[in-house]
Amino acid sequence: xxxxxxxxxxxxxxxxxxxxxxxxxxxxxxxxxxxxxxxxxxxxxxxxxxxxxxxxxxxxxxxxxxxxxxxxxxxxxxxxxxxxxxxxxxxxxxxxxxxxxxxxxxxxxxxxxxxxxxxxxxxxxxxxxxxxxxxxxxxxxxxxxxxxxxxxxxxxxxxxxxxxxxxxxxxxxxxxxxxxxxxxxxxxxxxxxxxxxxxxxxxxxxxxxxxxxxxxxxxxxxxxxxxxxxxxxxxxxxxxxxxxxxxxxxxxxxxxxxxxxxxxxxxxxxxxxxxxxxxxxxxxxxxxxxxxxxxxxxxxxxxxxxxxxxxxxxxxxxxxxxxxxxxxxxxxxxxxxxxxxxxxxxxxxxxxxxxxxxxxxxxxxxxxxxxxxxxxxxxxxxxxxxxxxxxxxxxxxxxxxxxxxxxxxxxxxxxxxxxxxxxxxxxxxxxxxxxxxxxxxxxxxxxxxxxxxx
Numbered sequence: 117x118x119x120x121x122x123x124x125x126x127x128x129x130x131x132x133x134x135x136x137x138x139x140x141x142x143x144x145x146x147x148x149x150x151x152x153x154x155x156x157x158x159x160x161x162x163x164x165x166x167x168x169x170x171x172x173x174x175x176x177x178x179x180x181x182x183x184x185x186x187x188x189x190x191x192x193x194x195x196x197x198x199x200x201x202x203x204x205x206x207x208x209x210x211x212x213x214x215x216x217x218x219x220x221x222x223x224x225x226x227x228x229x230x231x232x233x234x235x236x237x238x239x240x241x242x243x244x245x246x247x248x249x250x251x252x253x254x255x256x257x258x259x260x261x262x263x264x265x266x267x268x269x270x271x272x273x274x275x276x277x278x279x280x281x282x283x284x285x286x287x288x289x290x291x292x293x294x295x296x297x298x299x300x301x302x303x304x305x306x307x308x309x310x311x312x313x314x315x316x317x318x319x320x321x322x323x324x325x326x327x328x329x330x331x332x333x334x335x336x337x338x339x340x341x342x343x344x345x346x347x348x349x350x351x352x353x354x355x356x357x358x359x360x361x362x363x364x365x366x367x368x369x370x371x372x373x374x375x376x377x378x379x380x381x382x383x384x385x386x387x388x389x390x391x392x393x394x395x396x397x398x399x400x401x402x403x404x405x406x407x408x409x410x411x412x413x414x415x416x417x418x419x420x421x422x423x424x425x426x427x428x429x430x431x432x433x434x435x436x437x438x439x440x441x442x443x444x445x446x447x448x449x450x451x452x453x454x455x456x457x458x459x460x461x462x463x464x465x466x467x468x469x470x471x472x473x474x475x476x477x478x479x480x481x482x483x484x485x486x487x488x489x490x491x492x493x494x495x496x497x498x499x500x501x502x503x504x505x506x507x508x509x510x511x512x513x514x515x516x517x518x519x520x521x522x523x524x525x526x527x528x529x530x531x532x533x534x535x536x537x538x539x540x541x542x543x544x545x546x547x548x549x550x551x552x553x554x555x556x557x558x559x560x561x562x563x564x565x566x567x568x569x570x
């Protein structure tokens with residue numbers, strides 16, 4: 117949360133602060149500028165990714181009267197932090213307006229309030245996105261320890277290279293969100309058995325196998341912040357160890373003894389493979405539509421999220437409506453998660469992504485930010501996308517040009533906004549369930565998935 121801007125005669129705390137900011141005591145009456153909860157859809161690209169902007173509301177009032185409250189009329193005004201002077205210049209500009217063309221802090225007194233005031237913006241650290249799933253990880257901590265034990269035991273093999281390659285990726289980090297969702301939805305449905313442990317491990321093995329295969333197909337160099345397995349052991353080993361993990365996943369599914377769960381996860385495995393082939397077909401094709409792309413990520417990403425959330429209520433023998441609700445939660449969360457990943461590939465950081473920023477661009481992948489920028493672009497901009505993505509002719513500075521085009525057409529912002537839409541659908545899916553610690557933690561997981569863009 118970014119809190120404060122204070123205008124008016126300086127009280128003792130502000131006077132102390134002003135020694136650092138060189139705020140001048142020029143205002144004649146106290147006034148406050150507030151900033152609180154905001155509408156992220158109105159944020160600019162830089163705010164979305166590096167917190168360079170703050171949203172503000174401003175109101176002239178006596179700050180010492182408790183009855184004074186926020187006026188929401190200007191709640192969507194957006195100003196860049198760089199647009200605030202830290203002190204009032206001796207010669208005040210005739211007008212300095214915020215982006216919404218509303219009266220600004222620096223409008224002449226006669227134009228707005230007939231007051232002279234100084235604005236200070238003090239950014240405070242916001243809650244880290246990773247902490248949003250603390251409640252969820254705490255709830256599943258005991259079960260997750262058993263899942264981790266199962267994962268380690270099932271990667272063992274007399275063939276030395278298999279555990280080496282598997283553990284290279286499995287031990288490299290990652291929040292294991294998908295198996296956590298399996299455990300959490302089982303908890304939401306009051307499941308009391310042990311089958312969810314092996315199913316959660318199966319889900320993680322399926323995910324790990326797809327990552328090993330993806331890195332070969334995409335020729336990726338990094339995964340989770342270190343060299344991809346294919347860069348260490350080669351493409352052949354990565355593909356074969358991925359196959360080994362899939363075999364182990366299905367073996368554990370059979371051991372659980374639930375045919376409906378086996379059906380859900382095996383179907384998901386087939387759909388994921390279809391999604392990968394669909395993405396391969398759409399690669400470098402700038403004619404890809406938004407509907408085409410959403411079909412790819414529903415198969416490639418959302419299918420495993422949906423299956424991971426569906427098997428818990430199946431084990432708990434819950435109603436068809438509740439099983440469908442959990443599946444819908446997972447599917448919509450998966451779409452939101454992938455859309456944020458797509459945006460982060462252009463506006464994130466390598467440390468957050470675990471891979472190089474711009475990999476999708478260099479690999480010629482058509483993701484939603486590209487689809488939106490291409491459709492909204494001018495002829496010259498479309499020629500740029502055809503040259504870089506279809507023909508693979510990428511020159512120095514082209515990634516920066518791609519980012520500039522996306523910013524011009526709000527492609528990254530609207531990708532994040534679409535993710536928020538699917539996040540809202542995921543939250544609504546859990547409406548059937550009574551309030552509980554499990555439900556609240558799962559709702560936090562939605563916010564975590566989307567807040568990674570901040």
